[in-house]
Amino acid sequence: MIHARGLTRTFKVRRESVEAVRGIDLDVEPGRLVAFLGPNGAGKSTTLRMLTSFLPPTSGRATVAGHDVVADPAAVRARIGYVGQKNSAGENFRVRDELVTQGRCYGLTRAEAGRRADEVLDLLDLTPLARRKPGTLSGGQRRRLDIAMGMVHRPDLLFLDEPSTGLDPQSRNNIWEHILRLREEHGTTLFLTTHYLDEADSMAERVVVIDHGRIIADGTAERLKSDLAGDQITVSVAAEDVPRASGIAARIGEVSSDETAVRVRVPRADAALPDLLRALEDAGVKALTAESSRPTLDDVFLALTGRSLRESGQEAA
Numbered sequence: 001m002i003h004a005r006g007l008t009r010t011f012k013v014r015r016e017s018v019e020a021v022r023g024i025d026l027d028v029e030p031g032r033l034v035a036f037l038g039p040n041g042a043g044k045s046t047t048l049r050m051l052t053s054f055l056p057p058t059s060g061r062a063t064v065a066g067h068d069v070v071a072d073p074a075a076v077r078a079r080i081g082y083v084g085q086k087n088s089a090g091e092n093f094r095v096r097d098e099l100v101t102q103g104r105c106y107g108l109t110r111a112e113a114g115r116r117a118d119e120v121l122d123l124l125d126l127t128p129l130a131r132r133k134p135g136t137l138s139g140g141q142r143r144r145l146d147i148a149m150g151m152v153h154r155p156d157l158l159f160l161d162e163p164s165t166g167l168d169p170q171s172r173n174n175i176w177e178h179i180l181r182l183r184e185e186h187g188t189t190l191f192l193t194t195h196y197l198d199e200a201d202s203m204a205e206r207v208v209v210i211d212h213g214r215i216i217a218d219g220t221a222e223r224l225k226s227d228l229a230g231d232q233i234t235v236s237v238a239a240e241d242v243p244r245a246s247g248i249a250a251r252i253g254e255v256s257s258d259e260t261a262v263r264v265r266v267p268r269a270d271a272a273l274p275d276l277l278r279a280l281e282d283a284g285v286k287a288l289t290a291e292s293s294r295p296t297l298d299d300v301f302l303a304l305t306g307r308s309l310r311e312s313g314q315e316a317a
């Protein structure tokens with residue numbers, strides 16, 4: 001559904017050039033749900049704009065929904081939907097009329113556009129709001145309307161740029177229910193960016209991480225976490241035992257410590273924790289408490305770049 005090779009984009013700002021995207025290779029199979037993650041300025045929106053044919057690449061090639069984004073942008077746009085960060089519906093018409101107008105823009109007849117508008121209203125639970133003006137909708141309802149606008153022409157592939165940003169937790173969950181429903185009922189391929197690492201972790205079957213215009217990780221969230229970050233074991237010990245405990249823990253993984261606790265990263269804590277406790281006991285070090293925790297996608301980013309994705313995002317925001 002998406003095939004990109006060596007995709008780059010450089011912007012000229014006065015005499016400087018900004019290399020926003022520096023050579024992306026990407027293949028996405030039909031029906032997948034892919035989350036595209038990265039800190040502010042990493043190149044996510046620029047990549048999305050190239051894949052949706054709105055921005056020509058500086059070099060490289062991409063075929064999206066079977067068509068080349070440079071040679072045949074009209075064919076790409078006819079087969080994809082794009083839900084950007086800004087609202088896509090206007091303020092003048094009622095919700096259903098906005099959808100019908102959108103359908104007409106995609107070349108549907110008035111009757112087809114009406115039928116399709118009713119279908120997407122139903123799909124996104126907007127039917128009771130069909131006669132309202134977009135400006136009167138809540139943030140979550142408005143976002144559902146944006147998604148409906150991107151779906152009117154029945155695209156095989158939907159790009160969503162931060163679909164849940166700025167919504168309260170309940171509306172975020174609701175948006176996700178609808179996104180997952182699109183996929184289940186229509187097999188739509190979904191490629192979305194998000195700042196919410198927990199969403200990418202629990203919802204997407206594939207996570208692609210971009211930093212400084214390059215893809216630095218690509219896989220299932222589970223795979224990335226176990227391969228790149230690993231579980232963390234934390235054992236608290238008496239202050240005088242910290243150096244010895246650190247030495248023992250260093251045999252099984254990368255160690256950090258403070259005055260009363262030793263932390264070690266291991267591929268699987270359930271396998272490593274009993275062995276570590278036994279080794280400490282054999283050395284006469286008493287473990288006061290011991291616990292293990294699964295890594296997050298932020299730990300993956302930290303392991304790859306030495307920076308926290310959360311902090312990188314906030315710094316640049």
Ligand SMILES: Nc1ncnc2c1ncn2[C@@H]1O[C@H](COP(=O)(O)OP(=O)(O)OP(=O)(O)O)[C@@H](O)[C@H]1O
Nearest residue numbers: 011013018020038039040041042043044045046047
């Ligand atoms: N039109 C433009 N002109 C000049 N520089 C640009 C332009 N668009 C993007 N950039 C620069 O390209 C880099 C990548 O920007 P991009 O918007 O793709 O990042 P992003 O990952 O989508 O960030 P965010 O999470 O903040 O939306 C940034 O350094 C940005 O300032």
